[in-house]
Structures are given as C-alpha cells and as structure tokens.
Amino acid sequence: MKHIVVDITAHGFGHVAQTAAVLNALDGSNIRFTIRSSAAETVLRERIRHPFTLIPYQQDTGMLMHDALRVDAAASMRWYADFHATYSTRKTQAAVELERLQPDLLFANVPYLSLDAAGELGTPAIALCSLNWADVFHSYCNALPGADKIRDQILHAYAQAEIFLQPTPSMDMHTMLHTHPIAPIAAIGQRKPEWLREASGMPAHTRFVLVALGGLGMEYPLAHWPQLPDVCWIFPDTALTQARADFIPASLFGLDYVDLLASCDVVMTKTGYGTQTEAVVNQVPTLCITRHGWPEEPNLPHWHTQHGEVSFTDWRTIQAGDFGKHITALLETTWHKPFVVPTGARDAAAVLQQQISPMPATVLV
Numbered sequence: 001m002k003h004i005v006v007d008i009t010a011h012g013f014g015h016v017a018q019t020a021a022v023l024n025a026l027d028g029s030n031i032r033f034t035i036r037s038s039a040a041e042t043v044l045r046e047r048i049r050h051p052f053t054l055i056p057y058q059q060d061t062g063m064l065m066h067d068a069l070r071v072d073a074a075a076s077m078r079w080y081a082d083f084h085a086t087y088s089t090r091k092t093q094a095a096v097e098l099e100r101l102q103p104d105l106l107f108a109n110v111p112y113l114s115l116d117a118a119g120e121l122g123t124p125a126i127a128l129c130s131l132n133w134a135d136v137f138h139s140y141c142n143a144l145p146g147a148d149k150i151r152d153q154i155l156h157a158y159a160q161a162e163i164f165l166q167p168t169p170s171m172d173m174h175t176m177l178h179t180h181p182i183a184p185i186a187a188i189g190q191r192k193p194e195w196l197r198e199a200s201g202m203p204a205h206t207r208f209v210l211v212a213l214g215g216l217g218m219e220y221p222l223a224h225w226p227q228l229p230d231v232c233w234i235f236p237d238t239a240l241t242q243a244r245a246d247f248i249p250a251s252l253f254g255l256d257y258v259d260l261l262a263s264c265d266v267v268m269t270k271t272g273y274g275t276q277t278e279a280v281v282n283q284v285p286t287l288c289i290t291r292h293g294w295p296e297e298p299n300l301p302h303w304h305t306q307h308g309e310v311s312f313t314d315w316r317t318i319q320a321g322d323f324g325k326h327i328t329a330l331l332e333t334t335w336h337k338p339f340v341v342p343t344g345a346r347d348a349a350a351v352l353q354q355q356i357s358p359m360p361a362t363v364l365v
Contacts (some may be wrong), residue, residue, distance in 0.1 A: 001032050002356045005103040006052075007111045008037040008044075011062030012214050014274035015039075015129065018167065018185050019109045020047035022128060025349035031356070034101060036114075046256075059094070059111035063136060068214045069270055069291055069315055073140040077147065080137060084150045095120045105356050112157035119160030124355055127161035128348055130170040130273040131296060132177065134158060139295045163351060167273070167344040169303035171295045180351070185344035186277035189262030192255070196263050199253050202232060207265040207331055210234045210250075212257075212275050213289070222247070224321030228328060234264065258282070266330045271297050280308040281342045285330040287323065288312050307340050309333045 006023065009015045016039050023033065028050040035044060036057035044054065061083075064075040083090070094117035098106065106118045110129035118125040134154035141147045155176050158164060164177045167185040196208050211220070211233055220239050227246060237249040253260055261267055261275070262282040269275040270289040273296065279286045288310055291297065304310045311326045 001030055002104045003032045004105045004107055005034045005101050007108040007114050009060055009111050010039040015109045016047055017274050021185050021345035022348040024049045025345040059113040068218045071140050077141045077144045080150050091116050112154050115160045116157035125161045126163050128165040130167050132158055136295055165348050169299050182347035183344040184277050184342045186281045186342040187258040189258035189282055192263045200248055205230050208232050210264040210267045212269050221319045226321050226324035228324055276304050281340050283335045285309040285333045287326050290314055307337055
C-alpha cells in the first residue's frame with residue numbers, strides 16, 4: 001500500500017477545497033493518507049471522502065490578515081522574519097518528522113517547509129495551488145528589509161517540488177517553480193432552490209443571495225445592508241450580529257456549501273479561487289469584491305469575466321450599502337456563457353497516480 005502525506009495550509013477554506021477534490025478523484029483503494037494541517041478536522045472530514053490519519057500541523061501562516069479582504073503586511077513581515085531567523089533548524093526538524101512518516105509521496109497545498117524537507121530527503125513531492133506564498137509575500141513585503149532573502153528561501157523550497165500544479169486560473173508565478181497548468185478545480189453542486197424556500201418558509205418567488213467572503217472573519221455592515229423586494233440574504237452564522245426578516249443563517253438549510261451556492265440566485269464573494277470558480281461551473285451570477293494588491297488579480301477576475309456572469313465592486317461600496325443595484329441587475333441576468341468543465345481535479349489525480357504507480361514504458365516491436 002502506498003502512503004501519501006498531504007500538507008494543507010489553513011489560510012482560508014480554498015486550499016482544503018482544492019486538495020480534497022484531487023484526493024477524492026484518486027482511487028484510494030491502495031493508498032494510505034496522512035493529512036497534516038491546522039484546518040478544522042470537521043471541515044477536512046466533510047470534504048475528503050477517503051479515510052485518513054490527521055496530524056494537527058502548522059508549517060506556514062500564508063499572510064496575516066486584518067480580515068478576509070485586507071492583508072496586514074507589517075504583521076506578516078514580522079511573522080516571516082521570525083520564522084526564517086531559524087529556518088535551517090526548522091527545515092532539519094521538518095525532515096525528521098517527514099522521514100518518520102516514510103511517505104511514498106508528499107503532496108502540498110501549499111506550505112513550503114515540508115517541500116524543502118522533502119528535497120533534503122529525496123522524497124518525491126508535488127505541489128498544487130492557484131497561488132504560492134513566495135510571490136504573494138513579495139507582492140506585499142518586497143520593500144521591507146530582509147524580504148528578498150526570505151522570498152529566495154521560499155522559492156527554493158517550492159522548487160523542490162517536481163511539479164507545481166497550477167489549476168486554471170492561477171496567479172503568475174516565478175519561473176523558478178516547475179509549474180504545470182491544469183484545468184479548473186471546482187465542485188459541481190446540486191441545485192435545490194425549492195429546498196431553500198421550504199426550509200426558510202419563504203414564498204415561491206423569493207430569490208436568495210449567498211454572502212460568501214471566505215473563512216476569515218469579516219465585520220459586515222448589516223445596519224446599512226440594502227433591503228430588496230423578494231430577496232433573502234444567506235450569511236455565515238457568525239456574521240449575523242443583528243436580526244432581520246431577510247437575513248438567514250446558512251446552517252438553517254443543512255446543505256453542503258457547494259449545494260447551497262448552486263441553489264442560490266446570486267453569490268457575493270471576494271477575489272479568491274474557490275467561490276469564483278465554483279460560481280462559474282455552477283452558473284451562478286456573482287458580485288465580486290476586488291482586493292487591491294492581491295496577486296490573483298487581474299488573472300482571476302479576467303477569467304471570471306470570460307466564463308461567467310460577474311459584476312465587480314469594492315468594500316467601500318459594500319460598507320455604504322450602495323450595492324443593491326448590482327444585485328438587482330445580476331438577478332435579472334440570463335446566463336449565456338458555455339458550461340466550463342472542471343476537470344482539474346482529475347488532471348491532478350492522474351499526475352499523483354503516475355508518481356506513486358508509474359506505468360511501465362511502452363515497448364515498440
């Protein structure tokens with residue numbers, strides 16, 4: 001039986017979603033999985049269908065955030081400076097921990113320390129992500145003292161991956177990485193609009209807008225939130241700090257996230273891989289909040305515009321409650337774009353399968 005160690009950053013839900021889709025596309029009958037992550041166990045077991053051993057493990061912090069939209073560059077730089085001040089020692093310890101597990105393959109989305117350790121040990125390694133922390137870090141901290149050396153160390157670590165799989169649409173990445181583009185990775189949900197109306201007790205003509213800004217906390221300006229005729233807003237439970245008849249907690253419906261998204265008429269999100277790609281493949285019109293300086297812009301918004309129905313706004317407009325007109329227009333949108341087939345998970349799984357069970361070379365006679 002082959003053993004795959006899977007390292008997943010806990011910076012938001014998107015990394016778990018991408019990784020889970022790939023693992024679920026693998027034939028796991030002859031594979032033992034060890035997941036190392038500080039992501040919530042409930043989220044991991046909800047998303048990953050194969051049995052696995054979980055080791056709570058944090059190797060990276062991504063970027064420290066003020067909230068789901070704003071990077072705290074100063075705090076991020078302090079964290080990276082502290083982490084890399086003892087980086088050699090950390091890499092040695094990471095190599096000891098990885099060697100103890102005796103994996104046939106390391107699969108990372110997208111911590112870099114264990115990739116560096118895999119390089120030290122000669123352990124085969126594959127990375128997967130639509131972004132990497134070296135280039136994200138550089139985008140925000142490049143002018144700060146010591147940032148260049150830190151970025152170089154991170155790039156060297158990522159270069160230890162034999163392949164860095166880039167699901168479409170990915171940010172531009174440094175040429176030092178062994179990148180390999182694949183199709184989008186996104187889940188297709190079951191559309192159940194009648195379920196939303198029945199569970200909420202709303203009439204048949206009600207339409208639903210899912211508010212989904214990611215796994216990091218936001219303070220929503222609920223006092224200024226627009227009220228639109230026959231429209232209900234579905235929020236994360238923790239966001240609902242005040243009651244209103246058209247505010248509904250997501251837990252009321254008891255649906256998986258992707259089924260909830262697919263059942264809604266519009267989704268509100270921010271620039272970020274997971275919800276934007278899932279909105280496109282499930283053909284849900286989207287109001288997207290831009291993130292100034294986030295390196296997935298402009299690639300991700302450009303792709304979304306090409307393949308989906310989307311409008312863009314900024315957080316200041318959301319705070320002022322001046323976005324009702326965007327939602328109204330999106331509710332009246334007719335989807336004309338061709339269906340996008342998200343075969344990226346299958347593409348990535350084939351690469352992993354080939355790595356752990358290589359097909360013999362064809363002999364021509």
